[in-house]
Amino acid sequence: MNMITAFQSLTWIDGLLVAAYLGVWLGLSWLIEHPSQSRPSVTVLMSEYRRQWMQVMVTRExxxxxxQVMMSLRQGTSFFASTCLLALGGLLALIGNVDPLRGLAEGIGQGDAPAVVLxxxxTLVLVLLGNAFLKFVWANRVFGYCSVMMGAVPNDPVDPRTAPLARKAAELNIRAAMNFNRGLRAMYFALGAVAWLVGPVGLGLALVVTTWLVWSREFASLPRAIVLADTDT
Structure with a gap:
């Protein structure tokens, strides 16, 4: 069966759900990075603390x-990038030979699904994981840029170069964190996309659950409440 026949074997509901899945993934990312002022996301809230961190760093000696904090951040991005790379390798091997999925497909009522459909x-999972890997790699590199910029900040707080370089380091730190968070979101949605193997109902349920998980962690989580809490109380 060729790819055209495979597309024909899927229903319009499959196509609609895949489009919705990708649209929600991208739209939710935009909402998290551009929230309303009345309800900021954890990502935006932490961006301000990253700027404060660089301001405090100027006076720390x-x-x-x-x-050490920068080393920890880079280790985190390296870990997730390595994890994505391993997952991509396994997924490519599985796409090349879907026979191990036959037993699972039969158990969930998809035993008659052609190999090319599986x-x-x-491939949807592969696309999301590939995006996550690229985001983690780029985040690691930008964290490296930030480390170099931090090293260039003079030790003298009154040096005219100190404040501008510290601000640059803060913005690089924020951009690296943005890409790291994008990678995490892509991994969430990649895990959810596996449910498409069950059928369109599985993908629809995965879309709802994954959207709720990602949204709640940014806009309705306990860490967000802690960040917003008044430090004077």
Whole structure:
């Protein structure tokens, strides 16, 4: 069966749900990074703390603590990038040979699904995981830029170069964190996309659950409440 026949074997509901899945993934990312002023996301709230961090760093001597935090951030991005790379390798191997999925497909009522249809459904997961990997790699690199910029900040707080370089370091830190968070969201949606193997109902349920998980962590989580809490109380 060729790819055209595979597309024909899927229903219009499948196509609609895949479009909605990708649209919600991209739209939710935009909403998280551009929220209303009355209800900021955790990502936006933490961006301000990253700017404050660089302001405090200027007066901290020595800056060992700042170096350790940056090392921890880069290790986190490296870990997730490595995890994505392993997952991509396994997924590519599975797409090349979907026979191991036959037992699972039969158990969920998809035993008559052609191999190319299963491969097509796994491709959605592959696209999301590939995006996550690229975001993590770029985040790691930008965190590296930030580390170099932090190292260029003079030790003298009154040096005219200190404040501008600290601001640049803060903005680089924020951009790296944005890409790291994009990678995490792509991983959430990649995990949810596996449910398409069950059928359009599975993908629809995964869309609702994944959207709720990502949205609640940014706009209705306990960490967000802690960040917003008045530090004077």
């Amino acid at each position: 020595p800056r060992i603590f700042d170096a 491969q097509l459904k796994l």
